Amino acid sequence: MGLQAIKGFNDILPAEMNTWQWVENVFRQLLSSYNYGEIRLPLLEYTELFSRSIGDDTDIVEKEMYTFHDRSNRSLTLRPEGTASVVRAFIQHGMAATGNINKLYYLGPMFRYERPQKGRYRQFYQLGAEVFGEEDYHQDAEILIMLARYFHVLGVGSAKLNLNSLGCKHCRPAYRQALQDYLQRHGEYLCGDCQRRMQKNPLRVLDCKRPDCRKVVAEVPKILDYLGVDCQAHFDGVIRLLDEVGIDYHVNPFMVRGLDYYTRTTFEFIAGDLGAQNAVAAGGRYDRLVEELGGKPTPAIGFAIGMERLAMLVDSDSVPVSAPFIYLAALGESALNILYPLRHKLNQAGVGAVLNYRQKSLKNLMKKADRNNVVYTLIAGDQEIEQGAAILRNMKTKEQQTIPLNTLFTNIREVFDGHQNN
RNA sequence: GUGGGUAUAGCUCAGUUGGUUAGAGUGCAGGAUUGUGGCUCCUGAGGUCGAGGGUUCGAAUCCCUCUACCCACCCCA
Incomplete structure (x- = not known):
């Protein structure tokens, strides 16, 4: 072999692009029918944007970013996810000023320096959307219903929805404290990683896969028992709307996302047949992030879909063929x-x-x-x-x-x- | 970052205890059919056997090193 593409960076050939284009076209049509507008963002941002939004203690920021210095010695990073950039653009262009609800979608490549395996690549593609300025639980359910419909149209309706609430700035600290107290008492049974997480980011202990940790976690206080009145009502509202439409879901109080900015509703669509990397879509609410990045307080919610994973799930027979006439x-x-x-x-x-x-x-x-x-x-x-x-x-x-x-x-x-x- | 697996034709893969000219299927080209596709049959082109070193009269095969890819841990879309 002579010249080869970089490890984890793949060519998507025309045979596959047929599926990709269909998946993208259906996505565009669906999102625009829900009145989302497309936004196209730079692949490079100042490193600070990601460390501040995603969180310094997350794996993404700690060890997975493609970061380097440009010729004027500024630290730049290839975007590891889309939300941070959308929020940056939302603030930079004063979109909040109109007072309107802003609904944006995007698609494009993301970059993370991870060891490649099935469904995980160093350059990978996401389809995503963000909604700014709507705090109502109807918005959360809108996104979930829209996603469920999307997967149904693509013939991958078997993707299973996992749902949780992480509370807000009022109820999370109390839960965090209760969790930490409990983990302190049972910490001796936890793995080394979780011993460390216990201090910095105790929520991460909840989704550790090691059997010993799972045993401890099974008895741990549940976040859902610590939600304040508003957060509880919000979560109940989402569930009621899903029930009314008849969408299957699984409330999973142990589901924690890998990014720090989430509040209240979080969710993952999990697919079998994907191997170890089985999350085909994920997202949640992040009501504090806009403010934390210097914008006016603005509630927000979003999601991202893994394009390669979705394409793997789509049966190529269901893709409309486009042969010349x-x-x-x-x-x-x-x-x-x-x-x-x-x-x-x-x-x-x-x-x-x-x-x-x-x-x-x-x-x-x-x-x-x-x-x-x-x-x-x-x-x-x-x-x-x-x-x-x-x-x-x-x-x-x-x-x-x-x-x-x-x-x-x-x-x-x-x-x-x-x-x-x- | 840590494991395990794999590497032979464009693609999917055989290749015996080391043995002389490395095979099949598929795809491609040509023909059977002089101007009509799919099915069938025949023929042909196409290989530094991942790279480098070693053992041997002789290595795709045995040994060492390296590289790439895959899967898993981890983490996540």
């Missing part, structure tokens, strides 16, 4: 001279047309037509052209008709329109 078989120089301008005309009219320029036998051209999965083939050889005509063959029914050269374009477009309407 017609193959233009040019036998000889004079035929090529006629079909060449025709292909441009057809392509520009939105009719998928394929034409090969190298001189081949008709058998070979027919084979190419077949490989291209076209609906029709136009055969033009010396015989036909002398008679001022060409043959249009329906590849499925094998019916052939002769059409005059001077009406080729209009005739083909008529056939194309008829095919579209079926």
Whole structure:
């Protein structure tokens, strides 16, 4: 092997992009029908943005960021996630000033320096959305219902929704204290990592997978028992709306997210068949982050979907195929001279047309037509052209008709329109 | 960062106790069918056997080193 792409950085080839484009198109349509607008953000930000928003003690900031210095010695970082940048843009462009609710979606690559494995890459793609200025629980449920619908349309409805509430600045400290007290008493059974987490970030102990830690965690005080009146009502509201629409969910009081900024509702869509990296989408509410980054206090909620993971779940058979409509078989120089301008005309009219320029036998051209999965083939050889005509063959029914050269374009477009309407 | 697995044709993979010219399927090209695709049959092109070193008369095969990829831990989308 000579030159290779960087470890964890992958080429997405056309065969796969077919699925990707479908997933993206459905996403765009769905989000814009819910009145979200697309925002496109830089891949590079000042490092400070991520350390302040995601949290200094998180794994992402501690050991997974691509950080380096530019020529003027500023510390820059390739974005490891999308929310921080959206919040930055929201503040920078004064979007709060309008007082409107701002609903934004984005898609693009993220970068984390992790050891690659199934469903985890160093450059990976996310589809995400953020809503600013809406504190009501209807907004939380809107996102969950929208996501559930999205997965259903893509045929990956088996992704299971896990739901939790992390409380707010009023109820979280009390819970944190209760949790820490409990862990202090049973700390001897915890693993080394959790001994450390216990001090810095006790919530992280809750989702440790080690059997010994799980035993301790099973008996631990639950955050849901510590929610204040408002947070409880908020959580109950979300659940009621999900019940009304009939969306399955699992309340998981041990689910903690890896980013520090979450408050109240947090969620993950977990899929089987994905291997160890089984979260296909995740997100939550972050009512304090805008303020913490220097904006006016603004409630917010968002989510991100792992594109590679989602694409793995999508059955390629359910992806609409986009084959060209017609193959233009040019036998000889004079035929090529006629079909060449025709292909441009057809392509520009939105009719998928394929034409090969190298001189081949008709058998070979027919084979190419077949490989291209076209609906029709136009055969033009010396015989036909002398008679001022060409043959249009329906590849499925094998019916052939002769059409005059001077009406080729209009005739083909008529056939194309008829095919579209079926 | 720590484990385990794998590396042979464009792709998916065989390759015996080390043995002479490294195979199959698929894909590609040509032909059977002189101007009509899919099915069938025939033929052909395509390999530094991941890289480097060692053992041996002889290495894809045995040993060492390196590299890449995959899976898992961890963490997360």
